[in-house]
Amino acid sequence: MAIRVINPGALTTVQDIGRTGYQALGMPCSGVMDTRAYQAANDLIGNKPGEAVLEFTLFGGIYQIEDDAILALTGADMTPLLDGTVCPMNRPFPVKKGQTLMLGTALSGCRSYLAVSGGIDVPILLGSRSTNLKCAIGGLEGRALRAGDLLPTGISSIIYSDVADRSSPSRVYPEDLTVRVIGGPQEDLFTEQGLETFYTSTYTVTQESDRMGCRLAGAAIDSKHGTDIVSDAIVFGSIQVTPAGQPIILLADRQTTGGYAKIATVCTADLPALAQMRPGYTVRFQRIAVEEAQRLL
Secondary structure, X not given: OXXXXXXXXXXEEEEOOOOOOOHHHOOOOOOOOOHHHHHHHHHHOOOOOOOOEEEEEOEEEXXXXXXXXXXXXXXXXXXXXXXXXXXXXXXXEEEOOOOEEEEEEOOOOOEEEEEEOOOEOOOOEOOEOOOEOOOXXXXXXXXXXXXXXXXXXXXXXXXXXXHOOOOOOOOOOOXXXXXXXXXXXXXXXXXXXXXXXXXXXXXXXOOOOOOOEEEEEOOOOOEOOOOEEEEEEOOOOEEEEOOOOOEEEEOOOOOOEEEEOEEEEEOHHHHHHHHOOOOOOEEEEEEOOHHHHHHHO
């Protein structure tokens, strides 16, 4: 079983839940950006947790299905067509050998996920099939997909009638998002005015954003003596502040350590929505307690 890439879209990679357990050695986790959409896609077609999927960014592309299979699409709606006929989001659907799946531009949000019965069966490297573009490892030759690529898929015993009634909620991703955060490990390095600026300002997602970090532009955040620190650990959702006073939210392909002060950390429950923010969308920050973040999760 396989999927052939006709048009790879803007940026399409193989991803799973990520490469955990190696950050102490300097290896980033990578993995899907929107974990909620990823888990829903695999659940819809009865895949085992952790199976690899395709992650599409902004524009999906065109793919030929080489064998009968069950597919599911979640995340941003890219108006998918199967042989020219509209096919569903957030529901499993069967495909026949030789059919063509086409995905357009995301109507809202940024990323879509395609799960195929049996998963995308590229080699496992350090416990994961995820692509790390910065390190050029994992996925298919450590890179984004190209036209002509042939992606092997696994074997599944699930038949369509087993999952035909499954569905997951459809989502519309707002262009203006309030992100809940807890105070960061270096928030004491910022002035009272700087903290007030951070929590009361609206920031715009810039064109420089990628899977490594969501770069924001807006009011400069004042610090007491600059934001350079001795490098320490970075997590998914750490918010660094550059010397110019601009926040960067670190994401799936983040480095393992960083040398800019971290003013806050995004709550895990809000990371999927944040992963769907695209250039031009705006972000605001709301501080909550650790206990509230745990309750949300």
